[in-house]
Amino acid sequence: MRLSEKKITTALKRHGYKLTPQRRAVIGAIASSPDHLTPAALYQKVRQDHPTIGLATIYRTLEILAKLELICELHAGGSCRSYTIAAPGHHHHLICADCGEVIDFSGHYLTELEERLCRETGFEIEGHLLEFIGRCQSCQQNA
Amino acid sequence: MRLSEKKITTALKRHGYKLTPQRRAVIGAIASSPDHLTPAALYQKVRQDHPTIGLATIYRTLEILAKLELICELHAGGSCRSYTIAAPGHHHHLICADCGEVIDFSGHYLTELEERLCRETGFEIEGHLLEFIGRCQSCQQNA
DNA sequence: GCTACAAATGAAAAGAATTATCATTTATAT
DNA sequence: ATATAAATGATAATTCTTTTCATTTGTAGC
Numbered sequence: 001m002r003l004s005e006k007k008i009t010t011a012l013k014r015h016g017y018k019l020t021p022q023r024r025a026v027i028g029a030i031a032s033s034p035d036h037l038t039p040a041a042l043y044q045k046v047r048q049d050h051p052t053i054g055l056a057t058i059y060r061t062l063e064i065l066a067k068l069e070l071i072c073e074l075h076a077g078g079s080c081r082s083y084t085i086a087a088p089g090h091h092h093h094l095i096c097a098d099c100g101e102v103i104d105f106s107g108h109y110l111t112e113l114e115e116r117l118c119r120e121t122g123f124e125i126e127g128h129l130l131e132f133i134g135r136c137q138s139c140q141q142n143a
Numbered sequence: 144m145r146l147s148e149k150k151i152t153t154a155l156k157r158h159g160y161k162l163t164p165q166r167r168a169v170i171g172a173i174a175s176s177p178d179h180l181t182p183a184a185l186y187q188k189v190r191q192d193h194p195t196i197g198l199a200t201i202y203r204t205l206e207i208l209a210k211l212e213l214i215c216e217l218h219a220g221g222s223c224r225s226y227t228i229a230a231p232g233h234h235h236h237l238i239c240a241d242c243g244e245v246i247d248f249s250g251h252y253l254t255e256l257e258e259r260l261c262r263e264t265g266f267e268i269e270g271h272l273l274e275f276i277g278r279c280q281s282c283q284q285n286a
Numbered sequence: 287g288c289t290a291c292a293a294a295t296g297a298a299a300a301g302a303a304t305t306a307t308c309a310t311t312t313a314t315a316t
Numbered sequence: 317a318t319a320t321a322a323a324t325g326a327t328a329a330t331t332c333t334t335t336t337c338a339t340t341t342g343t344a345g346c
Contacts, residue, residue, distance in 0.1 A: 016322095017322090017323095018312085018313050018314070018321095018322060018323065019313075019314095020312075020313070020322095020323065020324080022323080022324070022325095023323090038303095039303080039304085040302095040303080052324095052325075053324085053325080054324065054325040054326065054327095055304090055325090056304090056305080056306090056324080056325070056326085056327095057323080057324060057325075059303095059304065059305075060305095060323080060324090094260055094264060094266055094268075103264055103266075105260065109252070109253070109256050110252070110273075113252050114275065117237055117248065117275060121237060121246055121279070121280075122279070122280035122283075123237055123246075123275070123277040123278060123279055123280070124277050124278045124283055125237075125275050125276070125277035126276050126277045126278065127275070127276050127277075128273065128274060128275045128276065129272060129273070129274045129275075129276070130253075130271065130272070130273050130274075131271060131272045131273075132257065132260060132266070132268050132270070132271045132272075133268070133269050133270050133271065133272070134266040134267050134268035134269045134270075135266060135267045135269065136264070136265065136266055137264075137265035137266070140265075140267055159293095160293090160294095161292095161293060161294065161341085161342050161343070162342075162343095163293095163294065163295080163341075163342070164341095165294080165295070165296095166294090182332085182333085183331095183332085195295095195296075196295085196296080197295065197296040197297065197298095198296090198332095198333090199295080199296070199297085199298095199333090199334075199335085200294080200295060200296075202332095202333065202334075203294080203295090203334095
């Protein structure tokens with residue numbers, strides 16, 4: 001079950017944002033698509049009904065919707081990246097949202113889940129990305 | 144335990160890549176840093192010892208090392224993003240590396256792990272990112 | 287050690303993605 | 317209806333990454 005357009009517009013108003021035709025169009029386009037859309041793809045889609053909308057408005061609207069957690073962000077390749085030396089064997093990351101500290105932890109928590117996904121979806125799974133975001137102890141104290 | 148510089152250079156040669164001073168410098172910089180480094184940060188660091196290195200070489204080297212899985216990539220905010228409407232309650236993604244299809248799945252597989260990480264690291268955990276990468280059935284057939 | 291040659295490099299340009307600026311328009315509370 | 321702050325579109329500016337290309341260099345084979 002996904003959030004309805006109605007709930008999203010209500011939430012926007014509740015947080016003091018104006019309900020403009022452009023925002024309605026962006027929300028409509030996201031809500032009516034089963035796929036994940038990049039900002040550029042969304043721009044194309046919205047322009048079919050709303051040819052004068054600017055790309056900046058798309059970005060601004062996405063920023064608000066993501067902040068309010070009304071839409072969900074997917075990371076898949078591309079630019080937001082940093083690197084560290086690989087550890088043999090699997091590990092995952094725990095990242096501090098304030099200071100950027102990264103703690104690695106290892107383990108095989110996902111094997112069972114991975115097998116189930118294979119069975120149910122027919123995917124051949126190559127890898128996964130597991131990251132926790134939070135706040136480290138010293139950043140908690142500084143806040 | 145992390146991969147040693149030695150193992151990385153050996154693996155490079157084994158795959159037919161030349162061992163240039165620039166590549167050594169990049170590998171040395173990554174291997175000697177406990178943190179995750181962005182391409183730009185790495186560039187700064189390498190230039191201390193190797194002032195003439197070009198940023199393109201950093202990118203090229205990172206690309207090779209990541210392809211050989213000698214370094215490990217971290218995604219944390221930033222640009223590589225696409226969006227879909229939020230589902231109430233948690234869900235995760237299964238992404239086809241070939242066609243980009245995304246399947247959402249939900250569940251609470253990580254609660255226990257999250258609690259353990261809290262206890263052991265003192266982090267206050269806000270959220271997480273869990274994505275599986277693989278190949279969907281039709282892309283497996285086309286390959 | 288020399289040589290040949292493909293591979294790698296640095297510099298610079300090009301391209302892609304995102305954000306900021308600013309004058310104009312508009313949603314909304316009154 | 318009106319006033320006002322917020323939002324918009326166009327454009328410029330940034331930032332990040334990739335490409336191009338002439339030059340340099342690592343390495344296999346002698």
